Amino acid sequence: MNLAIVPINIKLLLRSRWWYLFIIFSASAPLVASLSNDFYTYLMYVYSVAPLFFLPLISTTIAMDRHRGTIRNFFTTPISRIDYLLSKFLQWFIVGLFYVLITLPVSLCYCFISGTLSALLISILFSFLIFAFLISIGLFLSVLIRGAALVQIAVSSFLCLLFYLAYASYPHALYYSTNLTLLRASPLIALGDALNIWSYSSTPLMVNRIECASSINSAIFLLLLTLCLFLSTCAIFCGIQNIIGHNIIKGKEIYVFAVAAALLLPFFIPVSDYFISSREFIRASSSDFGLVVDPEILIYDGGMIEATIRIFIPYGLTGLRDVALTLYSQDLIFMRSDFEFDYLNIVSDGGRAFFDIPVRMRLENIRGLFYGNYEIDITLVSRSRSDFLTTTVRIRNRDAELVVALAFMLSIALPSLAAPISKRRLSYE
Amino acid sequence: MNSYIEVRDLQYSFKDADILKGIDFNVAEGEIFGCLGRNGSGKSTLINIMSTLIQPTEGYIKIGGYDVVKNAVEVRKRIGAVFETFYTPPELTPFDYLYYYGELSAIEKPVILEREEALIKTFNLERYEHRKLSSLSEEIVRKVEICRALISYPRVLLLDEPTRGLDIVEKKGIWAFLKGVSIEEGVAIFLTSHDLQEISELCDRLLVLSEGGIGYYGTVEDLAIEKGDLEKSLTAIMMGQ
Numbered sequence: 182m183n184l185a186i187v188p189i190n191i192k193l194l195l196r197s198r199w200w201y202l203f204i205i206f207s208a209s210a211p212l213v214a215s216l217s218n219d220f221y222t223y224l225m226y227v228y229s230v231a232p233l234f235f236l237p238l239i240s241t242t243i244a245m246d247r248h249r250g251t252i253r254n255f256f257t258t259p260i261s262r263i264d265y266l267l268s269k270f271l272q273w274f275i276v277g278l279f280y281v282l283i284t285l286p287v288s289l290c291y292c293f294i295s296g297t298l299s300a301l302l303i304s305i306l307f308s309f310l311i312f313a314f315l316i317s318i319g320l321f322l323s324v325l326i327r328g329a330a331l332v333q334i335a336v337s338s339f340l341c342l343l344f345y346l347a348y349a350s351y352p353h354a355l356y357y358s359t360n361l362t363l364l365r366a367s368p369l370i371a372l373g374d375a376l377n378i379w380s381y382s383s384t385p386l387m388v389n390r391i392e393c394a395s396s397i398n399s400a401i402f403l404l405l406l407t408l409c410l411f412l413s414t415c416a417i418f419c420g421i422q423n424i425i426g427h428n429i430i431k432g433k434e435i436y437v438f439a440v441a442a443a444l445l446l447p448f449f450i451p452v453s454d455y456f457i458s459s460r461e462f463i464r465a466s467s468s469d470f471g472l473v474v475d476p477e478i479l480i481y482d483g484g485m486i487e488a489t490i491r492i493f494i495p496y497g498l499t500g501l502r503d504v505a506l507t508l509y510s511q512d513l514i515f516m517r518s519d520f521e522f523d524y525l526n527i528v529s530d531g532g533r534a535f536f537d538i539p540v541r542m543r544l545e546n547i548r549g550l551f552y553g554n555y556e557i558d559i560t561l562v563s564r565s566r567s568d569f570l571t572t573t574v575r576i577r578n579r580d581a582e583l584v585v586a587l588a589f590m591l592s593i594a595l596p597s598l599a600a601p602i603s604k605r606r607l608s609y610e
Numbered sequence: 611m612n613s614y615i616e617v618r619d620l621q622y623s624f625k626d627a628d629i630l631k632g633i634d635f636n637v638a639e640g641e642i643f644g645c646l647g648r649n650g651s652g653k654s655t656l657i658n659i660m661s662t663l664i665q666p667t668e669g670y671i672k673i674g675g676y677d678v679v680k681n682a683v684e685v686r687k688r689i690g691a692v693f694e695t696f697y698t699p700p701e702l703t704p705f706d707y708l709y710y711y712g713e714l715s716a717i718e719k720p721v722i723l724e725r726e727e728a729l730i731k732t733f734n735l736e737r738y739e740h741r742k743l744s745s746l747s748e749e750i751v752r753k754v755e756i757c758r759a760l761i762s763y764p765r766v767l768l769l770d771e772p773t774r775g776l777d778i779v780e781k782k783g784i785w786a787f788l789k790g791v792s793i794e795e796g797v798a799i800f801l802t803s804h805d806l807q808e809i810s811e812l813c814d815r816l817l818v819l820s821e822g823g824i825g826y827y828g829t830v831e832d833l834a835i836e837k838g839d840l841e842k843s844l845t846a847i848m849m850g851q
Binding site: 251256 | 661664684686689697710762
């Protein structure tokens with residue numbers, strides 16, 4: 182096995198303009214750390230979401246060599262096609278390692294301030310799995326198309342990436358028909374499950390997911406998927422007759438893919454947006470009054486809002502008798518205030534008692550043009566005192582977002598349509 | 611002489627078009643073998659197949675006894691190739707570039723450095739060896755490419771229009787070098803060219819491609835004796851007359 186190509190390729194990569202993008206991705210870690218008030222959100226972004234943006238770079242790696250003709254020079258030296266693919270894989274994996282190393286100091290600082298070391302370690306482990314998975318997708322795309330259509334490759338992989346990001350929450354849209362096998366392929370879900378950050382949520386969907394997808398399952402599934410994709414890539418690359426000029430997918434065909442992705446994406450993006458951003462943590466007046474409320478709010482199509490409100494009972498209180506709960510929302514003109522309380526639990530969490538109250542409420546006028554932030558006022562009344570806590574629910578118009586997302590996707594896809602077909606060389610040359 | 615390159619009944623088709631058909635020839639060790647043909651006649655395709663980049667539809671090519679499809683890596687250990695169009699990493703210097711390809715060819719560091727020094731001296735590249743490739747002219751980069759093909763001590767040199775764009779003094783320098791390599795190191799050289807002077811100056815034998823098939827295969831002298839004027843006869847063969 183000859184992998185001498187790896188160090189020089191990394192050297193070339195570091196000297197090229199791609200390096201600036203790499204710096205931007207890496208620099209986003211401290212930025213997210215400073216903006217995020219939650220360690221898990223930070224981990225999700227830095228080790229699961231940010232690596233996804235390497236995909237467009239990875240997916241052009243072989244196509245670029247084929248386009249420029251450097252692949253001809255490589256294959257006059259005694260490296261096999263498999264060696265070449267392995268070296269490309271390794272090259273990007275080392276880039277991933279650099280990325281993790283660069284983000285590590287900020288992560289460690291943040292970890293010691295607000296998180297646990299084990300969560301960070303799991304995140305880093307999963308970031309490597311995610312990198313491996315992304316490299317296999319990128320290389321797969323890269324061998325399908327020759328470099329004359331580099332723009333299409335980059336755009337398509339970006340669409341793939343968005344689709345994948347969005348797909349992370351696809352089961353939310355399906356609600357009761359969760360496809361768990363595919364679910365585990367999602368880096369977001371994999372890392373989320375590994376960190377076990379969904380466990381406190383007791384909505385039916387979340388319970389299903391935790392029961393069926395463990396971190397080991399997710400890791401194995403990601404590895405298997407990586408292996409399958411890489412083997413497919415090897416099969417295609419070793420099987421093509423003309424290594425310089427052969428296109429498995431022509432430029433025109435990739436348009437179909439790009440347009441299909443552009444059309445499909447808006448159906449997933451709004452849902453995923455809720456998935457990623459709907460978690461809001463309000464720790465209002467805990468030091469003053471001894472009560473903490475963490476609302477977990479998910480909004481489903483059809484106007485259903487599901488929320489889990491976790492109430493920590495302070496040490497001074499002895500039981501439920503001391504706490505009463507009332508909710509009202511007279512300020513929300515589009516909402517009815519017919520909350521349903523499914524059940525009430527009391528669990529001990531490291532000496533602190535808490536109970537989760539799953540609530541459901543149906544929005545009226547879901548098709549209306551309301552968009553923006555609304556407040557739900559929750560008043561918790563104990564025997565001794567009354568705490569008035571406020572949390573915010575962001576309600577968005579999904580129909581309007583579909584249009585916006587579609588326009589956004591088309592604006593991304595348009596450059597690929599404008600790619601210079603005339604520059605494409607004859608395939609047999 | 612032992613034939614080092616053996617081509618038998620070679621055919622390459624793309625979609626419905628036969629780019630090459632019924633190609634048979636041998637190239638011996640230390641021989642300089644020329645290939646002529648019009649644009650699009652399949653010269654570059656032939657070099658690509660010999661370089662293991664393209665797999666033939668039918669027939670086979672053996673280099674040093676190894677099949678270019680079945681034993682591609684073994685073949686690559688024995689060849690060096692320069693293509694008509696090329697791309698060199700603009701960030702590298704000729705020195706780095708040659709060293710890199712020496713490493714890719716799994717040659718030991720002292721041997722690479724020794725070879726590199728000799729090649730840079732032979733091709734008068736001393737002034738350019740530590741300048742970025744992006745700052746060099748196409749002619750200089752073409753010389754660097756020839757050095758790149760030679761860095762691994764190949765037994766076969768495949769050259770697709772190696773002196774295109776060079777002036778006559780530089781051409782003669784490269785011709786002298788190629789002759790030296792073929793005689794002293796016993797390297798078999800297969801080159802394509804549009805330059806009749808180059809072919810008649812360098813080549814022992816000649817293959818003329820016409821419409822994907824063989825238009826002429828033999829020595830340059832025989833062709834000149836048989837047909838009289840070399841230029842006119844080659845033009846006629848290439849035109850399929």
